[in-house]
Structures are given as C-alpha cells and as structure tokens.
Amino acid sequence: MAIVYSNVTVSLTKQTSVPIVEMVQGDTGRGLDVFVSDDIITDQVAYTDDSLTATLWATKPSGLMVSMDATSVSRFQNSNAYEIKFSDPEIFQQIIAEVGIVKCQINVLMSGEFVTSVPIKINVIENMATAFYLESKEEFRNAIELMAKQRxxxxxxxxxxxxxxxxxxxxxxxxxxxxxPTVLSTDKQGDIYIKYKE
Structure with a gap:
C-alpha cells in the first residue's frame, strides 16, 4: 500500500508552540511530510536538491533514540524553506512502537553545515486493532501453551x-x-526393643 503521510510545519528560527502530529502505534505504512522554513512564507516552486540531506532524530517515551534519513529533500527557490519526506517503513514502525509522546527534531545538512529545527512531537495512540489481534491470536495461543506446561x-x-x-x-x-535383644527373622529396620529390669 502507499505511504500515508502526516503533514507538519516546523520552524528553523523560533518556537511559538510545539507542533503535534498524531499517529497510531505500530503502523507499517506511516510517513512524515515536513515543511521546514525560516518563517518566510513562499509561493516559489520546490525542486529536489540532491546536495541536501536531512535526518529525523526521535526520542521515544522510554528514552530510546531512533534516527532516520529523509527519503527526499526539496528546496523552495530563493528561500530557506524545505519540504522533507520521511518514509522508511521499518524505522518509522520503531519510532511509533510505544504509546506516548515521541520528541523529534530535524537536521538539514548541506556542504558540511547543518541547521536544526525546533522540536515537534508525535503523539502515538494505542492501536486497538493490533492489541486485539495479539490478544486473540498470539497471546491466547501462548497462554494455552503455558497452561498446558503448568498442568x-x-x-x-x-x-x-x-x-x-x-x-x-x-x-x-x-x-x-x-x-x-536378639534378632528375629521378623525384625526390620526401625523396629524397637525395650529392655527393662524386674
């Protein structure tokens, strides 16, 4: 299936409020389409610039960090505005593997110099379909096997x-x-003989 992109605009120069994007936990078809600018609104045409690279840095709710390189970086003519797409399915699945807030920043790199965006957040919400599937299929089978072993x-x-x-x-x-006492043929280990005086 095609990648489903969430769109977000993020600043290179100032942070008024932290942009928040909602995604569903563990989805395998998610992507992020980011408009990064120096707060200048442009109506210029964007073109792919192969001299530019970008990296998304993400810190998951558990504190684990994940990074992902951009699929493409486009630059708007005569401006410091960029459209950056992130769509590596495997890495994105890692980023949204935990329910909670994922904190992200984006580095844009050109000729050895880079600029970093202000933070954005991905609010990862519980995937009820996946939870039900695991409980009704995998976890249920595991529970049955465990009960058999316990029995x-x-x-x-x-x-x-x-x-x-x-x-x-x-x-x-x-x-x-x-x-x-004398040993008798009927004696066995543990028998007791009591001798007493008249």
Missing part, C-alpha cells in the same frame, strides 16, 4: 509428593523383655 508440572509435582508420602510411612514393631 504437566503440577502432575509431576503431585507424583513426587505421593512418592515422598509413601516413604514417610514407617511401621515400627516394638518388643520388650528383661533379656538382651
């Missing part, structure tokens, strides 16, 4: 307990008399 462990444990209880059963024969 087997319980069966083995109960068998050990039964054997142990059998070993604990001890029948003791007690004999007594005034003479020293």
């Amino acid at each position: 087997e462990y319980i069966r083995v444990l109960e068998d050990y307990i039964s054997q142990f209880q059998e070993q604990l059963k001890l029948t003791v024969n007690v004999r007594y008399g005034t003479s020293d």
Whole structure:
C-alpha cells in the first residue's frame, strides 16, 4: 500500500508552540511530510536538491533514540524553506512502537553545515486493532501453551509428593523383655526393643 503521510510545519528560527502530529502505534505504512522554513512564507516552486540531506532524530517515551534519513529533500527557490519526506517503513514502525509522546527534531545538512529545527512531537495512540489481534491470536495461543506446561508440572509435582508420602510411612514393631535383644527373622529396620529390669 502507499505511504500515508502526516503533514507538519516546523520552524528553523523560533518556537511559538510545539507542533503535534498524531499517529497510531505500530503502523507499517506511516510517513512524515515536513515543511521546514525560516518563517518566510513562499509561493516559489520546490525542486529536489540532491546536495541536501536531512535526518529525523526521535526520542521515544522510554528514552530510546531512533534516527532516520529523509527519503527526499526539496528546496523552495530563493528561500530557506524545505519540504522533507520521511518514509522508511521499518524505522518509522520503531519510532511509533510505544504509546506516548515521541520528541523529534530535524537536521538539514548541506556542504558540511547543518541547521536544526525546533522540536515537534508525535503523539502515538494505542492501536486497538493490533492489541486485539495479539490478544486473540498470539497471546491466547501462548497462554494455552503455558497452561498446558503448568498442568504437566503440577502432575509431576503431585507424583513426587505421593512418592515422598509413601516413604514417610514407617511401621515400627516394638518388643520388650528383661533379656538382651536378639534378632528375629521378623525384625526390620526401625523396629524397637525395650529392655527393662524386674
């Protein structure tokens, strides 16, 4: 399927309010189309500039950082305004893997010099379809397998307990008399003989 782009405008020079884009957790067809400018509105035509590169730097809610190079960088004639597209599906899926706020900045690089945009945020919201799929398919199967293993462990444990209880059963024969004990053919280990004086 085609990449679904979210559009956002971000400044190179000042931050009045942080732009926020909403995306759904774990989507594999997401992209970001960013208009970056020095706050000059232009009606010039944009053209792809192969001498320009751009990188998106993202910090996920957990603190993990991910970077992604731009798919294309276009420059508007006679201005410091750029249209930058980010659409690497695998890396983008990593960026929006966690629910919460992802903080992003964009570096635009040309001839060894770079400028960095003010921050933007991606609000990653829960993907109910994915959560339901995992619960009803993968997690459910895993739970069934885990319960089967637990039942087997319980069966083995109960068998050990039964054997142990059998070993604990001890029948003791007690004999007594005034003479020293003598071993009889009916004696077994654990039998007791009590000698007493008249």
